[in-house]
Amino acid sequence: MNRGRSDDPNHILGHSYAFLIAAKTGAKYPERGLEFVNRGVSGEKVADLAARWQKDAIDIHPTILSILVGINDVEADTPIDQFEATYEALLTRTERELPGTRIVICEPFGLPTGWRKSKWSSLGPKIAAIQAATARLAKKHRAIYVRLQKAFDQASKRGTPEYWIWDGIHPTYSGQQLIADEWTRSVKAGLAAPNRVNPIAGQGEGS
Numbered sequence: 255m256n257r258g259r260s261d262d263p264n265h266i267l268g269h270s271y272a273f274l275i276a277a278k279t280g281a282k283y284p285e286r287g288l289e290f291v292n293r294g295v296s297g298e299k300v301a302d303l304a305a306r307w308q309k310d311a312i313d314i315h316p317t318i319l320s321i322l323v324g325i326n327d328v329e330a331d332t333p334i335d336q337f338e339a340t341y342e343a344l345l346t347r348t349e350r351e352l353p354g355t356r357i358v359i360c361e362p363f364g365l366p367t368g369w370r371k372s373k374w375s376s377l378g379p380k381i382a383a384i385q386a387a388t389a390r391l392a393k394k395h396r397a398i399y400v401r402l403q404k405a406f407d408q409a410s411k412r413g414t415p416e417y418w419i420w421d422g423i424h425p426t427y428s429g430q431q432l433i434a435d436e437w438t439r440s441v442k443a444g445l446a447a448p449n450r451v452n453p454i455a456g457q458g459e460g461s
Contacts, residue, residue, distance in 0.1 A: 257292045267292045271425075271433035278434070291316070299327045300340045307344055312351050318441070319348065319355050324362035324384045325423050328377065338387045345395045357397040358441055360433075361385050363406050363423075365415040370422030377422070398444030405436040 257268030267273040267290060276290035293310040295302065300323050303311075311319060321344075327337045348357060364381045366374035385403060392399035409418050409432055418429040425433060 257294065268294075269427075269430075270294075271430045271437060274431055274434035275437060279438075294322070297326055298323070299330055299332060300324070300337055300344070301332075304340055304344055307347065311344075311348065315352060316355055318358060319352070320358040320360060320437070320441075322360035322362070324388060325364065325381070328362070328380045328384050331380075334383050334387055337384060338391065341387070341391055342394075345391060345397070349395065356445070357395065358400060358437070358444070359388055359392040359397045360400045360437065361388055361402045363402040363419075365406055365410060365419045365422060367416045367419050368421030374422070398441055400433075400437050400440040402433060402436060405432055 257266060257270075257272075267276055270292075272290070272292045272294070276288075280288050280290065291314055293306075293314075303321075303323055323341070324337070345357065348355060362381060362384050364370070364377070366378065370377060389399060391397070406415075406418055406429070413428070417426065418432060419425050
């Protein structure tokens with residue numbers, strides 16, 4: 255979401271849910287000196303994350319590592335087993351090298367809007383399959399799972415699908431706030447849950 259590549263604090267996080275989460279949380283807890291990092295790259299697939307995981311995830315040593323990836327794998331027809339195996343390797347590596355990091359997996363999402371609406375009969379099942387894969391990974395690795403599809407489905411009962419996602423996969427500004435709210439709710443609940451495994455950096459495509 256057009257994140258900056260310089261140290262300019264006005265643009266460094268871009269204008270997505272990552273910015274909204276950082277703005278609200280940072281303002282609420284200034285005494286904690288929280289630092290938020292966005293390393294999302296538009297259009298990337300899970301294999302692209304793997305290629306830069308050392309620099310853009312491991313080397314940062316985040317307390318919380320939030321990942322949103324998958325929708326570009328859908329459109330690229332990445333085989334589900336390949337997607338899941340690559341994603342799992344990233345999670346396993348992160349757990350091994352960053353045992354104190356809490357992992358958050360965001361569910362890929364979409365709505366039948368814009369030019370993708372005419373393709374939804376084929377695109378929808380592919381998105382559902384990759385959502386199932388991310389849910390399996392979150393359960394297996396005991397990661398916090400942010401269920402974004404349900405949030406968008408429920409929101410579409412109050413506003414049109416186009417109000418939240420303009421072209422099937424890219425949120426509007428209202429959609430970005432919806433993600434930020436669901437992320438915050440899910441992470442707060444996950445951190446408060448007993449027996450958590452791992453105690454703020456963002457990774458993914460366009461995040």
